[in-house]
Amino acid sequence: MTESQIREIKRLLAECTKEHRKEIFQFLRKEFPVHSLEAQLNADAEIILEAIGRASDLTQRGVRGIIAEAAFSTNVAKTLHGWKDITPPGDHAYDFLLTDGSEVRVQVKMQRLKGHVPMKANQAYRFLPSDAYVVETQKTRGGKHPETGADTRPYHFAEFDVLAVSLHPSTNDWKDFRYTVASWLIRRKENEDLLLKFQPVPVNTNDDWTDDFLTAVSWFRSSQKKRIYRI
Known part of the structure; x- marks a missing residue:
């Protein structure tokens, strides 16, 4: 034809x-x-x-999380020149393992909603800022460690390198992400090896959060020690 x-x-x-x-x-x-x-x-x-449209809010939240991962793969990971996605099969504490010769583990999360509107950080914890959004940084599935009986939902700081937060709930655009370095996130007071359940995400980019993945990678590789917020 x-x-x-x-x-x-x-x-x-x-x-x-x-x-x-x-x-x-x-x-x-x-x-x-x-x-x-x-x-x-x-x-x-x-x-x-x-x-999916008939599903419960909890199920749809899970679907949105999967869409966020697919959006990161399509709009970010696959567009990186000189990078490869070498994520192995199986259940891991990270969603993507990317490499440009040096590996970076990426965890993708959704900005949290409450009552179908973007949740503010101070709605999670009063000590967090009211002018920031929030992301829930714990594993979807709960459980107990077979030997210690400890809760397995919290993330340990060594489990991923960069956190990517989808801002779709507030921007309605699956291409919008905020990135930070995992080691900069807030620790739990009762166990500083674990990430706090909720982390504040700024409305605008700053020295701790960027909208550019490669900038976050450069921050991670600099080994700079800091916190996105001190409590």
């Missing part, structure tokens, strides 16, 4: 009614599924999305 023929088809489509275009779209959908998951689940994308 020639380019002129393709242009003619596009012209005819533009002249079709909405109902006719939908009929043609449904015809093409039989040959071109939106995602391989449709075949895996034997369900059309529309049915899968309808199921």
Whole structure:
């Protein structure tokens, strides 16, 4: 088919009614599924999305977290020149293992919502600033250590290097992230080896948080010691 023929088809489509275009779209959908998951689940994308739409807030929060990871992969990791994603299969304390010759472990989290609106940091802890957002930095699944009985949800400081926080809840843009160095995050008073459950995320970038992944990597590799907020 020639380019002129393709242009003619596009012209005819533009002249079709909405109902006719939908009929043609449904015809093409039989040959071109939106995602391989449709075949895996034997369900059309529309049915899968309808199921997600009917799900509880907790389930949808999990879905948003997965979308944030996919957005980081597509909009950030895959656009980095000279970098490779070498994330091994399995369940890890980090979401991505990236390398440009030197490895960086990245944990992706969602900015926290409360009542379907962006949660402020002082709503998590009164001692945190009221003009900052908040991210929950603990593992999704809970459990107990088989030997010590300790809670396994909290992150240890050595488990990842860079924290990437999706700001979609406040910007409605999956490309928007804030990054900081994991070792700069706030520690728990009762155990300084563990990250505090909630961490403040500034509305604007500053000396502790950046919207550029490579800047955060340079901060991490500088080995500078600091805290994003002191309590």
